[in-house]
Amino acid sequence: MAMTIEKTGAAPDLSAIDVEIAPQRKTGAGRRLARLRRNRLAIVGMAVLAVLVLAAAFAPWIAPYPDDVADSLNFDAVLVAPSFEHPMGTDEVGRDVLTRVIFGARWSLAMAAIVLLIAVVIGVPLGLCAGYYGGALEQVLMRLTDGFSAVPALVLALAITVLLGPSLFNAMVAIGLVWWRSFARIAHGQTLSKKQETYVTVARSLGASDFHIMFREILPNISSPLFVSISLNAGYAVLTGTALSFLGAGARPPTPEWGQMVASSRNYLPNAWWPSLFPGLAIFFTVVSFNLIGDGLRDYFSEE
Amino acid sequence: MRFLRRLLNMLIVILFVSILMFVLVRVLPGDPVGAALGEGATKEQVDKFRTQMGMDRPLMVQYAAYLEGLFDGHFGPSLIESRDVGDIVWERLPATLELVICSLVVAIAFGVPLGIVAATHRNGPIDQIGRLCSLTGVAFPQFWAALMLQLLLGAALALLPITGRLSGPPPTQITGLYLVDALLTGNVSAFVDAFRHLVSPTIVMAVGPLAQITSMVRSTMLDELDKPYVSFSRAVGMPRFLIDYKYALRNAFSSTLTLIGFLFPLMIGGAFVVEKVFAWPGVARFGADSILANDYNAIVGVTLVVCLFVVAVNFVTEELYVALDPRIRLER
Amino acid sequence: MMVDPVVRLTSLRIDFKTADGTEQVIKDVTLRIDPGEIVGLVGESGCGKSVTAKLLLGILPMPPALVTAGTVEMFGEDLATLPAGQRDALKKFVAYVPQDPSAVLNPSFTIASQMIDMIIWYESDRRLLEYFRKRHRRADVARARDYAAHLLGKVYIADPEYVLRRYSVQLSGGMRQRVLLAMALSGSPRLMIADEPTTALDVTVQKRTIELLKDLAAREGLAGLYITHDLGVAREICARTYVMYAGTTVENGPTGPLLDEPLHPYTRGLVEAIPSLAGGLPKTIPGQVPDYLAPPRGCRFAPRCPDAFDRCRETPRRIDSAAHRQVSCWLYDREGRS
Numbered sequence: 001m002a003m004t005i006e007k008t009g010a011a012p013d014l015s016a017i018d019v020e021i022a023p024q025r026k027t028g029a030g031r032r033l034a035r036l037r038r039n040r041l042a043i044v045g046m047a048v049l050a051v052l053v054l055a056a057a058f059a060p061w062i063a064p065y066p067d068d069v070a071d072s073l074n075f076d077a078v079l080v081a082p083s084f085e086h087p088m089g090t091d092e093v094g095r096d097v098l099t100r101v102i103f104g105a106r107w108s109l110a111m112a113a114i115v116l117l118i119a120v121v122i123g124v125p126l127g128l129c130a131g132y133y134g135g136a137l138e139q140v141l142m143r144l145t146d147g148f149s150a151v152p153a154l155v156l157a158l159a160i161t162v163l164l165g166p167s168l169f170n171a172m173v174a175i176g177l178v179w180w181r182s183f184a185r186i187a188h189g190q191t192l193s194k195k196q197e198t199y200v201t202v203a204r205s206l207g208a209s210d211f212h213i214m215f216r217e218i219l220p221n222i223s224s225p226l227f228v229s230i231s232l233n234a235g236y237a238v239l240t241g242t243a244l245s246f247l248g249a250g251a252r253p254p255t256p257e258w259g260q261m262v263a264s265s266r267n268y269l270p271n272a273w274w275p276s277l278f279p280g281l282a283i284f285f286t287v288v289s290f291n292l293i294g295d296g297l298r299d300y301f302s303e304e
Numbered sequence: 305m306r307f308l309r310r311l312l313n314m315l316i317v318i319l320f321v322s323i324l325m326f327v328l329v330r331v332l333p334g335d336p337v338g339a340a341l342g343e344g345a346t347k348e349q350v351d352k353f354r355t356q357m358g359m360d361r362p363l364m365v366q367y368a369a370y371l372e373g374l375f376d377g378h379f380g381p382s383l384i385e386s387r388d389v390g391d392i393v394w395e396r397l398p399a400t401l402e403l404v405i406c407s408l409v410v411a412i413a414f415g416v417p418l419g420i421v422a423a424t425h426r427n428g429p430i431d432q433i434g435r436l437c438s439l440t441g442v443a444f445p446q447f448w449a450a451l452m453l454q455l456l457l458g459a460a461l462a463l464l465p466i467t468g469r470l471s472g473p474p475p476t477q478i479t480g481l482y483l484v485d486a487l488l489t490g491n492v493s494a495f496v497d498a499f500r501h502l503v504s505p506t507i508v509m510a511v512g513p514l515a516q517i518t519s520m521v522r523s524t525m526l527d528e529l530d531k532p533y534v535s536f537s538r539a540v541g542m543p544r545f546l547i548d549y550k551y552a553l554r555n556a557f558s559s560t561l562t563l564i565g566f567l568f569p570l571m572i573g574g575a576f577v578v579e580k581v582f583a584w585p586g587v588a589r590f591g592a593d594s595i596l597a598n599d600y601n602a603i604v605g606v607t608l609v610v611c612l613f614v615v616a617v618n619f620v621t622e623e624l625y626v627a628l629d630p631r632i633r634l635e636r
Numbered sequence: 637m638m639v640d641p642v643v644r645l646t647s648l649r650i651d652f653k654t655a656d657g658t659e660q661v662i663k664d665v666t667l668r669i670d671p672g673e674i675v676g677l678v679g680e681s682g683c684g685k686s687v688t689a690k691l692l693l694g695i696l697p698m699p700p701a702l703v704t705a706g707t708v709e710m711f712g713e714d715l716a717t718l719p720a721g722q723r724d725a726l727k728k729f730v731a732y733v734p735q736d737p738s739a740v741l742n743p744s745f746t747i748a749s750q751m752i753d754m755i756i757w758y759e760s761d762r763r764l765l766e767y768f769r770k771r772h773r774r775a776d777v778a779r780a781r782d783y784a785a786h787l788l789g790k791v792y793i794a795d796p797e798y799v800l801r802r803y804s805v806q807l808s809g810g811m812r813q814r815v816l817l818a819m820a821l822s823g824s825p826r827l828m829i830a831d832e833p834t835t836a837l838d839v840t841v842q843k844r845t846i847e848l849l850k851d852l853a854a855r856e857g858l859a860g861l862y863i864t865h866d867l868g869v870a871r872e873i874c875a876r877t878y879v880m881y882a883g884t885t886v887e888n889g890p891t892g893p894l895l896d897e898p899l900h901p902y903t904r905g906l907v908e909a910i911p912s913l914a915g916g917l918p919k920t921i922p923g924q925v926p927d928y929l930a931p932p933r934g935c936r937f938a939p940r941c942p943d944a945f946d947r948c949r950e951t952p953r954r955i956d957s958a959a960h961r962q963v964s965c966w967l968y969d970r971e972g973r974s
Contacts, residue, residue: 280448541727
């Protein structure tokens, strides 16, 4: 860590050096560019997500073998390794894996959407009420959330799904039911801190109803952390949902759901690795993109 | 006094969960008895079985009977294995414990130093790699990662066994944790055997928590390192090693501790999947199987045991949290 | 025989690289501290006093900061040629008295623990293994603790045992500052660097702390650098004082004459800005500290200077004025008047 020092002349005579080295200052454009570069990862995440959404939306048109989605048996092409005709190979009944992976995007995105919808719709109002009213209601609700937190999410969701009857939809509902607790906790904490703000007292003095205060005044102001949480939880929703399907409690064959695909192809490992690899990879990239967006949102909101 | 109150809270939570699970399994649709007895069962057989299991009595009575049984250590008979669930759980618990403990130890032992190094060498190569790993580590679907690891290390490279806890004979049973038992009895071959079998499942289970621990330690350390006492310590000449590991870490660790308490249930959830893929003879695999088979008593029993551990871990981490931060102690 | 000054900075220039560009935080600092004397460094916020202090303390982060010209000598050693380990070894001889005592003590450890750490570390002569061994040997720890109690006595703390057992949150501000002073004495200090040590304290405690500092410096034979923006305190405790503006030491000399008959227009402004008992409003210096990213050419004070003229567009030389005084200003440079 030695310092570098240039030895100037014996008697430093600054008047001889009339030229001052102009220090560099970045222009306004330079600073904006630097800020963008920091959020590069979030942009990557958004790009990946956009690709997924497009794939899901236009699946029937872009998938190479759209008939392979449902029941189709093609014994000639069973377990073909990745090739030009089948870039991701075929699975154990001869269906093109790439097609099913593309269609699988629909299910996973739907899963994330439905789970989050249920969780938010249940959790946020509960948290708002708990924070706003306080007292016994708050205690009961918070104990409830704590109680639910003692059970691992996967376990509870698994139990509920199975008891409802294994299906993808039930799985989504189950995960949503398990997940409202984290949104409730955030909403609760945020409401507690915003409760004392001036605009709340003003609204109350003007005679606004509790409902109005909670949902029209407080809610918009706590939306930032909620959005961050939503995007971060989207990834976990997909992970849990596919795990449930893998265990056999979620999507059933022949639905081209990624977790289910990995489960069915599992028996053909290690030789036929492709029907298990690619769906899992798809899950991975989906979750990564959600996480990148979530991190970007968090940085964005904290910079404000 | 505060200790007792926390203990009471613990018990209430466990009680609550037991009621929840109990009610849940009996109220929701699905008929496990029919499923357990098989397709060919006649209605009389099913009804007889139900009476035997006490399922025709009102819910409250069932629950009371259940609690009574609990005190004796009976969790009720399992439908799949026709033994008492308690016995099954007791037998399979060490396997899961060993896996979860190993994963937790690995996650902490690697995650904390990585986080510290990432913080002290900010934007250096380790930091960049660390941030990349944190990002990807939590995104892997565990079941898929498990399969891929099996594929890679087990099949393709044939470095490690694919499934199970052991290939050879187990060491003498003292704790049920093979690594510990092998060490205690000096059984080197069993130790190596158990170790090799533990590697893959532990990696899969530890990756996510490791990533999160690293990230948490990094950010809390960065906050701490900015504080004035750090520059003061450096100004008076204290070595970086001491400052990082003793001073800053002490203050930064409380958040990490909270994180660990939060991660533990997640890890147990992970065990459900990992044990299935690696055919690990643990409680979680039994739990997954019993849920899929609608085995009432097993579901409730396993869930209760899991909750017990989660609550216990939370309890311990909270106590540690208080012990680490004298300000909380002094406030009381 | 010339005794080596404890600290000598010569024509120092430090650049600081930030996200927005390169800041010239220190333009030309020449400063000398002789053994046994307390030297003051005054100036408004942002003039570079803290940077200078951090440099001497060895905590100026060197990647963003870079010494681009001049020399830094401490205890006769040229710091540029010292490897990192030896530079850190010098810290034992420097007593640091920081501004805010509460922020600086670790809240999670007792006073005893922190003092013992320092004492044993200094004893082990920077050998980590030896430190660990000693830190865990009961006899060594007991000895260190006794020494800590002794040091607390030196700063006139009546009940050292009480303080040793406490955490910093449990002590008052004045007490914390004394603990810091005691900690500062735990090495074998020859130089004391005090960075506005009384700013965070009550007025009543301030006076006592200043007395204590003077007393300690005299008793232990310390040289000192006392950084402050309070001219009154400088007069009380500093034999000589340097006035700093925008990264340059613009004037220096014995404190009394310096403040009574300031030469540099900036010093004059500072002195006049002190509200006087005779009444009348204090005259503040109009204008602002320059932007270090794009500082003015020549004398950095020129834009605010009431006596500026066209030669000021060129950077003034530092010249010797009467009686051990120096000033950097064309007004006093006979060449400049042409």
